[in-house]
Amino acid sequence: MLALLLALAAAQADKAASMLGATDLDPARVLPPPPAPGSAQARAELAELRTRQASRTAQQKDAAERTGETKNATIFAGVLGPRFDLARLPATARLLAIVRATEKEAIDRGKDHFARQRPWIVDPSLTPCKLGKEPLSSYPSGHATNAYAMAAVLAQLVPAKAPALMARAAEYAETRITCEQHWRSDLTAGEAFGLLLAERLMAKPAFRAVFTQAQVELAAAGIR
Template identity: 40%
Template sequence: MAVSLLLLAGVAQAQPAAPPAKPAPVSKFLSPGELDPATLLPPPPKDDMLAAVEGRAELHRLAAVRSPERLAQARHDDAVEEVTAITEIFGPAFSLERFPATARLFADLRNEDSVAAKQAKAFFKRERPFAADRALDVCDDAHDVRNSYPSGHATMGYAAAAVLANLMPGNAQIILARAADYAESRLYCGVHYRADVDASQVLANVMVVKLMAKPEFRAELDAARAELTAAHIAP
């Protein structure tokens, strides 16, 4: 018995240690409390409230009428949670690999929208619509069930579009239209309520307004503008 226990102890000691947990992302430009979800966003309706029931009914209607092409677009948008999902409307000419200052700006913006959305998700802890209705036809049910409000994808899309529209005002209409369509993909995928993406638009827009008031962010924005202007992409 003693030998067996020693062998088991040896096996236990031989197990590799778990990797250390990654530190939670923090904002580069905003101080804690500047985007307080408790005061910025209304609480989402509970699953049994009429607004939530109607929200799930809308997802069923969209699933019934979506074309194969729209479903494919929704799946694509689900897989691409970065600014390239918005800039793809410009084709290969707009490649962040060609524009390092612009790439830096949007990498930092991506961190900001991720921090903001995760903070709000952790505060509200709303369950995904498919948690309340397993009959929903979803693109991917691997998402964290309690991460529905607001949508991280939509927050990213609306934030990226707001900054892109500032850099390229002549293309603002198509940029913002693409962000709206990108957010709509969350509904066609059945992984968010409309209230989730509506809250994302509010969160993203307030965040960008606050970022625009920060000199450090403005410096990055100006560097990106100069870069794009030199390439005759921005005015």
């Protein structure tokens, strides 16, 4: 039975489609450009990554890499408790899958527009968790955007947990610094864009309809 529920949840996620097009929310129009190469801010961000590399332990690096491999709302299970099981919460799973699909489409547009170099391209002495296949895709951070967008939506579903949800989003985003996959301003931009994305989604009647279903579902599950 559990396997069937998991399969149904996965199918819902696969069917989710973005609800915001380029005319609704364009990263190139709402985000400032990243720091110019060689600027004081760019040098400071590189110094931060070098410092993190010198201070992190192997265990911290491994933990950050494992965390970054999860790109769905299960990253908030520790905040919302064991009843937050998306396999048993189909409306909530669908809602958050829409957030993820919308974030992915929008962020890809932003990454293509800004084409910022990943840290390990600028400084080959850095040892990131992974050497990605897209060296010009650093800004903004998709992980940060996704985490903050989901946290913002969940915070409206479970207001009592809002501070903890936002703190978890920040903690999750920080793994991208530990892993040396992103610059600090990539995360800052991701936070701002994720919050804006959630706000724009909440203004969409189709999204609000699914949101209401998730609200009822979570209340019935005792997630408050």
